[in-house]
Amino acid sequence: MEKLARFGVSLDSELLQRFDGAIRDRGYTSRSEAIRDLIRSDLVEREWEESKEVVGVIMLVYDHHRRQLQEAVTDLQHRHLKEIISTQHVHLDHDNCLEVVIVRGGSGPVKKLAERLQALRGVKHCSLSMSTTGSGIS
Numbered sequence: 001m002e003k004l005a006r007f008g009v010s011l012d013s014e015l016l017q018r019f020d021g022a023i024r025d026r027g028y029t030s031r032s033e034a035i036r037d038l039i040r041s042d043l044v045e046r047e048w049e050e051s052k053e054v055v056g057v058i059m060l061v062y063d064h065h066r067r068q069l070q071e072a073v074t075d076l077q078h079r080h081l082k083e084i085i086s087t088q089h090v091h092l093d094h095d096n097c098l099e100v101v102i103v104r105g106g107s108g109p110v111k112k113l114a115e116r117l118q119a120l121r122g123v124k125h126c127s128l129s130m131s132t133t134g135s136g137i138s
Contacts, residue, residue: 002138009035044132048107055085056130058101058114065095066122073099073117080113096124104133 011019023034047054062069077084083105090098101117103110111128118126 040137043137044130047132048111048130051106051108053105053133054107054110054130055102055104055133056110056114056128058099058103058110058117058126058128060099060101060117060126061092061124062097062099062120063095063122063124064091064097069120069122072120076113076116076120077101080109083109083113 019034020031023031026034028034044054060073062073064070077087080103083103085102085104087102088100090100092098101113103113107130110130114126114128117123
């Protein structure tokens with residue numbers, strides 16, 4: 001069993017009320033679990049800032065009819081085989097496709113891949129959802 005440490009936190013009463021409302025809306029049963037998740041989120045952000053090994057998902061929506069766009073997307077993916085774990089292609093409608101790219105590697109190369117995909121002409125939207133490999137975060 002993990003050793004737990006207790007500590008006190010002083011907050012403005014209005015801020016505490018707002019926090020309690022926010023965690024209640026999200027379904028937390030205790031302030032402790034909500035605070036643990038806030039701390040974990042900050043630690044994950046730091047992993048991305050410190051170029052540690054990370055995981056993430058790049059999602060892009062693009063115009064299926066844009067000339068040579070699919071080839072450009074595939075070419076970029078082939079140049080980043082080290083970071084790409086898996087991809088999935090979904091036809092949203094006659095004109096639009098969704099590409100989901102699951103990535104793992106240093107945060108710098110992963111961010112660079114997302115930026116390069118986003119910059120392709122015909123990409124309507126691109127987002128990078130960043131996470132942690134889980135090692136080092138309890």
